[in-house]
Amino acid sequence: MLAFDHKIESFPKNKNTMVKRLKPVHTVERMSKVDTAWLRMDSSSNLMMILGVWIIRPKVSYQAVCARIEERLLKYPRFSQRVQLDATGASWVTDTDFRITRHVVREKLPASAKQNPQQALQTRLGELAIQPLDMRHPLWEFRLIEHYDGGSVLLVRIHHCIADGLALIAVTQSLVDGGAEPPPHKHRAQAESPWAAAEDWMSHTLIEPLTVAAVKALDAAGDGAAQAFGALGDPRHALEMLVEKGFTKGMSGSADMAKLAYQVLRDGAALALMPDDSATRLKGQPGQAKRVAWCQPMPLDEVRAVGKALQCSINDVLLACVAGAIGQYLRGHGDPIVGKEIRAMVPVNLRPMSEAYKLGNQFGLAPVVLPIGLDNPVERVFEVRKRMGELKGSMQPLLAFALLAVAGVLIKPVQDAMLNLFSKKTTAVMTNVPGPREKLQFCGSTLEQTLFWVPQSGTVGLGVSILSYGGGVQFGIISDTTLCPNPQAIIDHFAPEFDRLSWLTLMLPWGKE
Incomplete structure (x- = not known):
């Protein structure tokens, strides 16, 4: 439902004349209950904000980025609307004071960043992860570092109430050169599928x-x-x-x-009676500081070849590497991990991607149990395959969607109690998103790397991102510094874990059933 209001504004034309014009003050659209849930889940430890980074070469100019985002992003009305809270929920209200320069800003890394630009960039992203967006204006922001390691970097922050990560992928794809615009009207395929x-x-x-x-x-x-x-x-x-x-x-x-x-x-x-996670140093009460880390891309063809040889999916291989990396990190700190498991909540899309342009949140959460206590990489990947198979056809993502939707609109103590149900049983939130096979262009330059992290809710302090793009696959981690002060130490185990799995795969007795 839209509501319109107008006011007469007077502007001096000269000393003796006043010109009056009719100016729209605001439009109001009620926020869905599900999106309101995400709006209200912000806490001092975890802001419900999606964080992303684009590494672009050669460099792009601030003017070009402003023009591209204004031209493409604002065709989604949600990005020109601010949030207005009231006693029963929230509404989307047109920001009559919208300025693109408020949402696309210049950023500079310290001079010392030249020694280790990636580390400086990771530090800055960690700082931005705990800085709330300005509620007086639309809840999104792009920060451009014009000069970074021979190119530029675009830092992205978007509040989860605008859309979930899967929908925002469709939005960001519209920003690249040749990107598709959102349909002007409700879209429906000419020939609907049998499903x-x-x-x-x-x-x-x-x-x-x-x-x-x-x-x-x-x-x-x-x-x-x-x-x-x-x-x-x-x-x-x-x-x-x-x-x-x-x-x-x-x-x-x-x-x-x-x-x-x-x-x-x-x-x-099954969802309500899930056992609590194994106790590890990665679980506990988070603080109010974040750290971000990521690795360089690994060849996706090599991951695919290992999966084919072991009759596992690429996803199985990657999740097994995540479990191995976390296990090695804990073992390196002297923690016993034999027989231990941790649970990661994985977002599951609940709508056709052809309707992602509608934004909002429509996803569930699948509880994936990672066998961090299995040291043999081949045994671990087979165990992951088995557990992923057991989740197929489950309604747990739908039920988790329902719980989270309800949680955000209850009174705060009840909301916290419901979120703690997941927090006690969860160590991490993890996303695994397949991106384009070919590298994309942005403002005439090449988008070399792209990473993003979804927020963690309640007391969950670890977020893992897996993104395949341009023929490679990258792992990224965002962590609470109280629970995991150095996420790079986990990241550094991903490539060695995949190498171990590759070598053992080659050594298997092929030719026998």
């Missing part, structure tokens, strides 16, 4: 009852929190309401409904 009806059914039958229906209870009565917990704690009730309201139109019959109800209950119980 289109199933996607619509899933959206209405699962996402709506487990999130929208639950959080609407908060608006219905003062004791909405109890009602929301009731709806969330009894999925069968939500599904029965769907039958009454006709949401299950298109399903084959009551047998499908019973199967669905059973799966929701089973996966909901």
